[in-house]
Amino acid sequence: MIMKIGFLTGPLRKDLDVDTTFGLMQEAQARGHQVHVFGVGDVYMKRGAPYAESSKVKAGCPKPYSVLEKSKTCISSFDAVFIRKDPPLDSVYLYATFILGSAEGTFMVNEPRSIRNAPGKILLQDFPELSPPTLMARGRDEIVGFLRQVGGVGIVKPVDLFQGRGV
Numbered sequence: 001m002i003m004k005i006g007f008l009t010g011p012l013r014k015d016l017d018v019d020t021t022f023g024l025m026q027e028a029q030a031r032g033h034q035v036h037v038f039g040v041g042d043v044y045m046k047r048g049a050p051y052a053e054s055s056k057v058k059a060g061c062p063k064p065y066s067v068l069e070k071s072k073t074c075i076s077s078f079d080a081v082f083i084r085k086d087p088p089l090d091s092v093y094l095y096a097t098f099i100l101g102s103a104e105g106t107f108m109v110n111e112p113r114s115i116r117n118a119p120g121k122i123l124l125q126d127f128p129e130l131s132p133p134t135l136m137a138r139g140r141d142e143i144v145g146f147l148r149q150v151g152g153v154g155i156v157k158p159v160d161l162f163q164g165r166g167v
Helices: 020-030 091-101 112-117 120-126 140-149
Strands: 004-008 034-038 043-046 049-059 065-074 080-083 107-109
Touching: 004 020, 004 049, 020 034, 020 049, 034 065, 043 091, 080 091, 091 112
Parallel strands: 004 034, 004 080, 080 107
Antiparallel strands: 034 049, 043 049, 049 065
16 A cells, blocks of 8 residues: 655754654555655644645655655545644644644654654653753753752753753
């Protein structure tokens, strides 16, 4: 059975050999499935139904992919959607998860409700035994006080970035 698979993604990494989204796209295509890509800014609601301005693509020809056709696609028409967008979890991304969550009959890989309710850095706080002493705060006094408590050395990083950005 040929499946129609959507990938909500941001820009692919420059090194495609380590980009798992690109690898998933290639594998889906190798199995004969249709591959479509769209970003969070391409997602919208029309008369109560979730849509995306998506591009049907051929992965790896030329890398990362070539666009075969663009269309306004009802998200419920996808057999599966891989939500592969990296943070920031901003308002555009947040609303996209609400819209994606309304798709009926589409299997969501990385379920939109779970993405909203369990962002990675906050979810880790449920398992303090698995991480070093951690503080999540905005206030300078709170941060300086915590650094003193842990010996004056620490890593300060923004909650809404990833891959070492802003550290």
